Amino acid sequence: MTATILDGKATAAAIRVDLTGRVAKLAAAGRVPGLGTILVGDDPGSAAYVAGKHRDCAEVGISSIRVDLPGSATEDEILEAVDGLNADPACTGYIVQLPLPSGVDAGRVLERVDPDKDADGLHPTNLGRLVLGVDGPLPCTPRGIVELLRRYDVPIAGAHVVVVGRGVTVGRPLGLLLTRKSENATVTLCHTGTRDLPSYVRQADIVVAAAGNPGLITADMVKPGAAVLDVGTTRASGEGGKTRLIGDVTKDAYEVAGFVAPMPGGVGPMTRAMLLTNVVEAAERFSA
Numbered sequence: 001m002t003a004t005i006l007d008g009k010a011t012a013a014a015i016r017v018d019l020t021g022r023v024a025k026l027a028a029a030g031r032v033p034g035l036g037t038i039l040v041g042d043d044p045g046s047a048a049y050v051a052g053k054h055r056d057c058a059e060v061g062i063s064s065i066r067v068d069l070p071g072s073a074t075e076d077e078i079l080e081a082v083d084g085l086n087a088d089p090a091c092t093g094y095i096v097q098l099p100l101p102s103g104v105d106a107g108r109v110l111e112r113v114d115p116d117k118d119a120d121g122l123h124p125t126n127l128g129r130l131v132l133g134v135d136g137p138l139p140c141t142p143r144g145i146v147e148l149l150r151r152y153d154v155p156i157a158g159a160h161v162v163v164v165g166r167g168v169t170v171g172r173p174l175g176l177l178l179t180r181k182s183e184n185a186t187v188t189l190c191h192t193g194t195r196d197l198p199s200y201v202r203q204a205d206i207v208v209a210a211a212g213n214p215g216l217i218t219a220d221m222v223k224p225g226a227a228v229l230d231v232g233t234t235r236a237s238g239e240g241g242k243t244r245l246i247g248d249v250t251k252d253a254y255e256v257a258g259f260v261a262p263m264p265g266g267v268g269p270m271t272r273a274m275l276l277t278n279v280v281e282a283a284e285r286f287s288a
């Protein structure tokens with residue numbers, strides 16, 4: 001079977017074109033949106049994602065503010081940076097790049113973000129809004145997954161979605177998003193404590209692999225024709241010391257699936273596009 005590729009790169013590019021027009025309208029009204037980022041430490045993956053976010057902002061006309069702290073920064077110093085962006089009128093929305101160094105209480109840091117400037121939808125108030133079905137910024141990767149499925153007409157309502165991974169940026173909020181009345185999916189959330197993972201994955205119309213466990217999902221686990229979205233990104237050193245990215249899904253599973261969001265080029269670019277969308281929507285709400 002040749003799967004339809006859910007092309008996140010092309011879809012994200014189309015979204016950026018649309019956002020460019022919306023940002024121009026905001027700018028004409030004197031409301032240029034400004035995205036802030038806080039990056040702590042020198043993890044190469046996180047540094048690359050933050051750099052990508054600033055490039056995206058420049059492309060669509062969003063101004064951006066970058067706060068980089070050393071890996072040795074204390075929790076209090078990180079909270080000070082958060083307070084700075086909360087108070088900065090040029091910053092209409094911002095993110096704290098995750099993961100934070102070990103020893104820093106990420107929950108405490110995220111809770112300090114002004115919920116009205118939370119571009120990631122990860123503040124407890126905004127996660128609470130998601131639970132309650134109240135409007136608010138949505139976490140970027142789950143939102144990107146739903147947007148990608150919709151744009152490729154992959155049926156969601158009534159589908160059985162098996163999400164593998166219970167992290168706060170993907171698995172947990174994705175289950176909440178997909179079970180809203182507007183999406184109407186049935187979700188099984190699997191994790192490291194799940195007994196007999198293959199038996200669950202085999203039942204799925206849609207599989208979202210977000211465990212960060214290379215090659216966890218193999219061809220024999222996938223129902224023929226299912227949609228398979230690979231969100232796992234593990235960095236390993238490859239030939240000549242070059243970094244190699246490994247997904248959670250083996251390539252032979254792509255042969256069994258009906259739709260595939262590959263890694264790279266599937267969900268990752270959508271995460272970036274949804275961050276921009278959250279920032280623009282917040283600025284539009286503010287100026288309405």
Ligand SMILES: Nc1nc2c(c(=O)[nH]1)N[C@@H](CN(C=O)c1ccc(C(=O)N[C@@H](CCC(=O)O)C(=O)O)cc1)CN2
Pocket residue numbers: 045048049095096097098099120140141169233245262263264265266267268269271272
């Ligand atoms: N505050 C946040 N931290 C993190 C989030 C998040 O949504 N908010 N998600 C991830 C990292 N992330 C964005 O921050 C992100 C991950 C992957 C990609 C991406 O485009 N990936 C590429 C391949 C990977 C690569 O080239 O390095 C792809 O899939 O094509 C974008 C953003 C954790 N932290």
